[in-house]
Amino acid sequence: MARFFMTGTNIDGGRAVIRGQDAGHIRVLRLRPGEDVVICDGRGTDYRCRLVRSTAEEAEAEVIEVTPCRGEPDVAVHVFAGYPKGERAELLVQKCVEAGAQEIDFFDCERCIARPDGRAMAKRLERLARVSESAAQQSGRGIVPRVGYIPGFVEMLDAAVKYPARLFMYETGPGRAPLKEAIEASLPLTSAAVITGPEGGFTAAEAKMAAAAGFTLCSMGERILRCETAPVLAVSSIMYATGNL
């Protein structure tokens, strides 16, 4: 069944009026009066609606059923990812949203190659928000995960430290816990922070700082994962461990 976020929709007294892009989308899908669509409020609630009329500019529908969105996992995973270059950020956002991440913040750190200025980054974030919305819509999520940017490593640690599980993926060195052990030691889990590096990984100083701040340094096996792959596999590991996969 077609799903929309409520961006262009106004629901009032059991009636939904859908305008803008979504109204156009309904036309493109050739949905007709009597057919149902799901409109999600982006805060975890789904409105199942039956179309009453549809024009290119506006569609009207009757609310049939209001339910919690089933696409939301019961664990909130906040991904913090070293800002990568090129199209990798888009892929990272798309796949993390599909895998069930709750929020995604990119951050700047020593080995980041790309450091867009404020204006360029604002544009990037707009684009990444659209990627998140489209992935959320397609995968049946109940929220659109927010995508942000934190301009420094220490600020990132500050934002991530509040989570009960703070999983810092680090490629080398002794004293790392296998990701599985780290996750299982934190169960049961209602929220977690996953921290992954940029293309060149983290420096030893950064890893040391994270460990000192109470983050768990984690290994992800012997294979070297691309910077856009590691967070997806970490999120799906948490989903697996918490029964969301």
Next chain:
Amino acid sequence: MARFFMTGTNIDGGRAVIRGQDAGHIRVLRLRPGEDVVICDGRGTDYRCRLVRSTAEEAEAEVIEVTPCRGEPDVAVHVFAGYPKGERAELLVQKCVEAGAQEIDFFDCERCIARPDGRAMAKRLERLARVSESAAQQSGRGIVPRVGYIPGFVEMLDAAVKYPARLFMYETGPGRAPLKEAIEASLPLTSAAVITGPEGGFTAAEAKMAAAAGFTLCSMGERILRCETAPVLAVSSIMYATGNL
């Protein structure tokens, strides 16, 4: 440390002679005599070699150490994926190789949109083999996962049925086991087949046939995964469950 597969290398009596692209790659990386590279035989063995001399056409190195490749998981996962359109096959291969898949076969089934003819498919498979090799090299795998194509659904079931765990991802309907339950019921696991559909998923008749043939119909939670995402998450779930992540 730079890693190469043995494509262009001849190792004999403790000496490695590297020719072709890899010799060029060594020049590009500005590796000098005295520096080490790892040459992997593609069957799970790594040769650590010290460069003796390097020209654009040829490099010579001394074998220092021979070890099993640490990048290989101890579970062999064979991915069978409905052939997708566009660039999704490339992404699927790259990410499944990073995640640790052993072999990947695409197959044709009812809802496949793309059905290249024999000649076009041969070209596609050559390209996908290069994607696999490059992902294997970059992620430190000890083998280059083979990529193939099976031109029918029944032939695919025939090829997959030999595995002790036969996990058939199916999006809808009752009687499916959560992926986690299905994996845990099969532990300990040394090999498994993961079957995922094309963009439009499997038909009910296909799922019924798979179930009758002894495959386990699995759900991957309430989110709808893209056809290139589902196998990656299934492979990484198996890696997680078997202690390879």
